[in-house]
Amino acid sequence: MRFEILERDGLARNGVLEIDGVRHPTPAIARIAWEGLPPTTPGLRLSPRDAAGKGDIKILQSGFAPGAGRPDLDGAIDPWYRGSPYAEARPEEGFAVLDNIAKLLLDSPRFVEAVKEAKSGPGLLKPLYCSLAGMPHRLxxxxxxxxxxxxxxxxxxxxETGRYLTSTGPLEYSALKDLPCTCEACRSGARGEEALLRHNFATAEAELRLVSHKISTGSLRELVESRVRADPWLVQDLRLMDMDARGLQEMHAPIKGAAFHAGSKESLLRPEIVRWQTRLRERYRRPEGASVLLLIPCSAKKPYSLSQSHMRFRDAIFSSGRGPLVHEVIVTSPLGLVPRELEMFYPAKDYDIPVTGHWDRDEQKLAQDMVSWLVGTQKYDLVISHLGDEREAVADVLGDHVDTSGGEPGSRASLDRLEQTLKERCPQPREQGRAGRVFQDLRSVCRFQFGRSGDEMCEGAQAYGRWPFVKVARDGSQLGMLTADRGMVSLTLNGAHALARTGDYCVEIEDFRPKGNLFAVGVEGASPEIRIGDDVAVVHKGEVRAVGVARMCADELRLAERGEAVHVRHAA
Ligand SMILES: [Zn+2]
Structure with a gap:
């Protein structure tokens, strides 16, 4: 048996399971093939060893024992019900297994622990098998x-228990006058257990195809947030995953992912969002010289600086002549804060939220905490609040500050007040202010992206170009450039030397020179902060051999034996 991962979306993946030379796409529903159970259509099958066909998953004899006579039940047949003929089916070998899943789905803390266990260590690369739980709304x-x-x-x-399955939960079959589905079984007009089974199969297959498509586009999370509504237990599972398996999810979340709607309470705890807030606290330092904090509201259009409202703010700042001193920071939900120079960094330009003009308690608390952290750690000479709806929530934690918006940041009077305040309260910046500021902004991006290595890389360097098309160079040699679509700095080989010096964002390889892309088979180690999409240095004993973009996270880089590890940009 062989399992190949083709596409990843967090912990989810599209892959190929190859058994006896037969290739099955995953995620997949393996059909139970057993005497006494309804006939199955082609596809992945689950069979006991003595009855297994080519390409079937073989299950342990003791794991599954139907045919003992169906118990006479008036309610649901649950697998953990004492009289149930169904026990969990467990494949023989090669799989990681979520054991006892039926119980785990009713015990969220244990469910989360089981997922964490299955996804740490070598089990990460095995296909993860889960019996009994794959109802369409749970897939x-x-x-x-x-x-x-x-x-x-x-x-x-x-x-068998008359439940008509849909992607938003089961319905009572007998209560349905018209069947809300156009699958072949439902269209036929036939009613009965066999028609119901065919419908249930069709529904699960269709949902699984949707899941697979969402994995492919990197947008499974939004589907999950909508599907869990079918069952409070699922909401609980997701919330506890976000709280108790935060590190695991963050490890597998790409550094640059797909755009998303943050439309539910659960969206606030998405791994990308939590990572953003954590990185600000751990890595962020304001650009040197940007000593006047200007808090402004977000805009629907992203990046914010392309919106009408932000163009007006920037006009006012420009007219004041104090631009190089001003540090624009956007107050927004669910990210909390977005410093202007990071507005292209994922997910700052890739999220949408429903805007009602009212901030709920969680959003207010988030904004307060983040703003309080900002003014407490970044030491500004002057703080200006030019906010809208979020103004009052934030005012309490700002301490000594000037309010220029009066709650209407876009009004002419407010914009004039902003310009006037900057003129009156701030000194004239020194002559080289503007060019120096571009460098400091870029250095801030490097710090956010690479931590201490990014800061060190910029030591003694300069920036060239007009934001956002900016390059960083030292002694005439280019280290990297900001790329607008990634919102990140892409390194040259010289830039990668800074990573090699600290050992951060390094993929250690055996003693060879990569020709083309780097495959996992040659990888010996990877530093723990690497995520899919990160720029990394490919090194051998401290010597830079290549620079490129990681295609796997640190955990997978260390374990994998095949697959593309680094998409190489430049080889030494
Ligand atoms: Zn149907």
Whole structure:
């Protein structure tokens, strides 16, 4: 058996499971093939060893024992019900397994622990198998937690108990006058257990295809946030995943991912968002010389600086002649704060939120905490609040400050007040202010992206070009450039030397010179902060051999034996 991961979206993945030379795409539902159970269509099957066909997943004999007579039940047949003929099916070998899943789905802390265990160490690269739980409305969440293979038992059980499955939860089959589905079974007009089973299979297959598409586009999380509404237990599972498996999720979240809607309470705890806030606290230092803090509201258009409202703010700042001193920081939900120079860094230009003009308590608290951290750590000479709806929530933690907006940041009077305040309260910046500021802004991006290595890389360097098309160079040799679409700095080989010196963002390889892209087989180690999409130095014993973009996170780089590890930009 061989398992190949083709696409990743956090812990979720599209892959290929190859058994006896037969290739099955994953995520997949393996159909139980057993005498006494309804006939199955082609595709991945689950069979006991003595009855297994080519390409089937073989299950342990003791793991599954139907045919003992169906218990006479008036309610749901649950697998953990004492009289149930269905036990969990467990594949023989090669799989990581979420054991006891039926119980785990009712015990969220244990569920999260089981996912963490399955996804740490070598189990990460095995296909993750989960019996009994793959109802259509659960597939998105389970795939999000890294499950690759489900079985058809829950679909069979649902048919036996008259549950008509949909992607938003089960319905009572007998209560449906018209069937809300156009699958072949429902269109036929036939009713009965077999028609119901065929519908349940079709629904699960369709949902799984949607899940797979969402993995492909990097947008599974939004589907998960909508599907978990079907069952409070699922909401609980997702919330606890976000709280208790935060580190695991963050490890697998790409550094530059897809744009998303942050439309639910759960969106606030997405790994990209938590990472943003953590990085600000751990890595952020304001650009040198930007000593006047100007807090402004966000805009629907991203990056913010392209919006009408932000162009007006910037006109006012420009007219004051104090631009190089002003540090614009956007107050926004759910990120909290976005310093202007980081507005292209993911996900600052890639999120959308519903805007009602009212900030709920969680959003207010977030803004207060972040602003309080900002003014407490960054030591500004002057703080100006030019905010809208969020103004009052933030005012309490600002201490001594000037309010120039009066709650209407876009009005002519407010903009004039902003310009006037800057003129009156700030000194004239020194002559080389503007060019120096571009460098300081770029250095701030480097710090945010690479931590201490980014700061060190910029020591004694200069910036060239007009924001955002800026390059950083030292002694005439280019180190990297800001790329607007990634919102990050892309390094040259010279830039990679700074990483090699600190050992951060380094992929250690055996003693060879990469020709083309680097594959996992040659990788010996990887520093822990590497995420998919990061710029990394490919090194051998401290010597830079290449620079490029990581295609795997640190955990996977250390474990994987195949697959592209680094997409190489320049080789030494
Ligand atoms: Zn149907």
């Amino acid at each position: 998105a969440l389970l795939a999000y937690c890294g499950v690759d293979v489900f079985d058809s038992l829950p679909l069979i059980m649902a048919s």
